[in-house]
Amino acid sequence: MDQQRRRLVQALAAGGTVSLAGCGGGSSSSGGGTAENPSPSQPSPQEPAVPRVRFEHGVASGDPLADRVILWTRLTLENTTPEEGAPASVPVTVTLARDLAFNQPVTRLETSTSAATDYCVKVDADGLEAGRWYYYRFQVGDRVSPVGRTRTLPAANRFVDRARFAVVSCANISHGYFSVYKTLAEHGDLDFVLHLGDYLYEYGIGEYGDVPDRDPDPPHEMVTLDDYRRRHAQYKGDADLRAVHAQYPMICVWDDHESANDSYRDGAENHQPASEGDWRERKAIAQRVYFEWMPVRERNPDDFATLYRRFRFGDLLDLHMLDTRLEGRDEPLTVPLDPARNDPDRHLISDTQMQWLLDGLSDSTAKWRFIGQQVMFAQLNIAELPTLTEDQVRLRGNLSAINMDQWDGYAADRQTILDHLDDNGIDNVVVLTGDIHTSWASEIYRNPSSLLGDLFDAPLAAEFVTPAVTSPGFPDGAAELAGVVIPVVNPHIRYVEAKSRGFILVDVTRQRAQAEFYYARDIESFDLRGQIDDRKTKLVAVYDGDSRLREEGLRPSRPRTLRTALWHPPVPATREETA
Template identity: 75%
Template sequence: MSDRVILWTRVTPDLGNGEDVAVAVTVASDPAMQQIVATYAATATAAADYCVKVDASGLQADRWYYYQFAVANRTSAVGRTRTFPASDRFIDRARFAVVSCSNYPNGFFSVYRAVANHPDLDFVLHLGDYIYEYGAGEYGDFPDRDPLPAHEMVSLSDYRQRHAQYKTDQDLQAIHQQFPMIAVWDDHESSNDSYRDGAENHQPLTEGDWETRKQIAQQAYFEWLPIRPREPGNHSVIYRRFQFGDLLDLTMLDTRLEGRDEQLTIPADPARNDEDRHLISAEQMDFLLDSLSASTSQWRFIGQQVMFAQLNIAELPSLSEDQAQLRGNLSAINMDQWDGYAADRLKILNHIDDNNIDNVVILTGDIHTSWASEIYRNPGSLLGDLFDKPLAAELVTPAVTSPGFPEGAAEVAGVLIPVVNPHIRYVEAKSRGFILVDVDRQRTQGEFYYAQSIESFDLRGQIDTSKTKVVAVKSGDSRIVEDLPPSRPRTLRTAVFHPPVPNSDEVMS
């Protein structure tokens, strides 16, 4: 929908008496909030943790807007957002950032600040692990950034408090203030290595029923993120589709909580090829395949959580064509990725191939490292599919703060992994950063930018230009082209930050 956008804030009541709070929302075409185009009324309630979401409708397509919340005589900071171009409109360019894996106790959110320093982006795509569930000292111990509450979050109040703590971070605030965000959860918004019926880091005897905890985590996520539910009050379904003019379609998946069977525990377990093992439900699979088939855009993006490309440590000859297509029948490493659900992946690739669907780019988070891969059914032999046209390309974003490979091992992995996996064209296994995706009619370009530091407050937002990596896929091809120049920023037509608002009492998030 190109005539609306979700606006979000959180009100902090003066008194903790549980009473509702009336909130006024103003939308304007200028940062000084003088050229008002719409007003809305909302109510902050204790039942929603005083989070406020307004589905601001009736706006013009493909426009930047400014918005502000008010309670009585108190006003929030001014935010900036935009509507998408109508699906039938010719669009020649889009620019957006892809981020993932922001663990508060691991360091400053320097990467978020670096994204905010690119004011010409159309939106930010967050692919999960927006928060982490662990207690203090369990996963990261950066000074003065202990998680709240100090214990692992289990209850609704725990999840709400952790979300609230993250929203106090100035660098995360800068992203939300400037750009609309398209977001999905991964595992840590609930618990590590979660799936439909449980999680590695959930102990029913001490932490209660998993279904209850999952629903609590989903409720808090929908309260604290600017996301529109597919159905009113339904906090369990997060897969959906966006259209940015006729340039790109973006299908967002839930590869974590909606339909995933439990992960296998043994790497290369042949059961991963079982057609009865699923990463997403049949309903979600149909949604994805229908979205790919129905798309008339120049590019088809899939935003999802776990690595799609095969990641093997060795390859053995396959005994049959079916095994060749499933591939990695003995040698895959990570069963939490699509490698652990090979039949589902093959179904998607067969659909792309059988229907001659081109220009498919998969965007992924989760593994705290950077990857650019060509997607084949059988990438295991240089004499096999690698002489054929790739069916898609995948870009995996590095983490905001969560750790990758240790020093030394990261450099070795970056050299050896592409040798065993020739379809993987780029690996950077330790640096924190983001991908800037620049799309036009001829190519999709992925620019991997890395933070100078997540330990220094003064270096927040600064890029280590010596590490920047640029790759691209050309329209109609999907092969990875490396070492191109970075794209040129747009000439801005909107202001980035609003001027100070006289006599404002900024009590809202």
């Protein structure tokens, strides 16, 4: 990805058009406990003492459904010596309540953790009410975790008039402070946060980013089980990221850097078998640790490979989360303009995942159908080329594409989805994308070429691409040039901002889905964390029954009223906690 980004910048500097690069355990049981703060049981002489622990990595929740949500924390054991050894198992109590003071407890869950899961704790708290906020905390002995806040989704058959969530991706700790996360943590009125990948990066010191006091741990590229666990621990040691996790449930998916740059099913650009071992073993380690450290739900206790899944937010929206990186992707092409990108036997996702997506889009009765995924869906061309054959006519919007890491490199898979939408009359489809460190808003057509295309027809969908949390986009000059040149050759691309870091706030009603692009004022100053650059805010929307992007006459969406504003501000962090 990083090489492809450099190629694009060089092309722009030379007066060319555009290429774009992307981003270089537990178990549970539900009960009716009512104790406000259950006291630890006293061990008998035959029972080992409960170890003393710290909750250095905060708490998190994720994968919310109408009746359940994943709750997560991680224990740091105190005063354990090599002679004593780590305890075989540590008992953990999880309490949920309706209020921050825990005066209205709802349930208490008993679970345990051990070194086998790096002392991460995950429970699937079920039996909850739909569409409700809850507070939760963990307890080991007399040690109690920070309090987290989470929310279940509205029931699938319930009328819902609004959803409001943030979209983020690409947070490299070595490129700056997590100013974007601080902003989200203090926002207060979101239903959830959608993280589209590159939650962390695998590189060593100086390999990708060099902001002072933000060196990666371990200092070398992560390859082993211990490496991946240490890197996840470092990221969740960041106070701003911890604050986001404590405030909202997160729906997340991996991209490439959670394993290695430009990864695919059978390998990765940043994996050298001669020095780094077998790729399948490394990929399995990365997936295992991701499931340990992230609030995601396994399909079964041993399934650390399947991450595509569906979420239903009342009758307002269905969210289909794809894995376009590790599950079924064939090796990316390395030569721009390679005609093999149109080969119907080349796949970005497996046949099984594709059929699951198509069935879900057809079966959905929601007002809106969202697709959350990793790499840019819209065609990104550098020129218009004439076409000759029938197949070329069908795929001509991809003839001059140059970035083979995104859907342009797997054109037949994209065409399968577009044909399905068109043939079945499926509308109100919005694709949400991360990966490329830049901001985009596009209309989706079979063939968007301005001379040969179908821009006079109705678009089949819309796509919003979120900027990065910290990872770099284009340098000054090239970024401004890209914003001017790209829409000329690609008139379906209506908005490009190629360098600023930020997030998208998505506000969905029954009438429209509005994307609000907000940008951080600074990511390299500790004191400016969380501040928004209001001069750069961009609003784009699509309306019910019409996927054409609209920019005129839009206003920022109104904040939530008190019915979802029950939140507690995070404790201000010290410089040492965030660094």
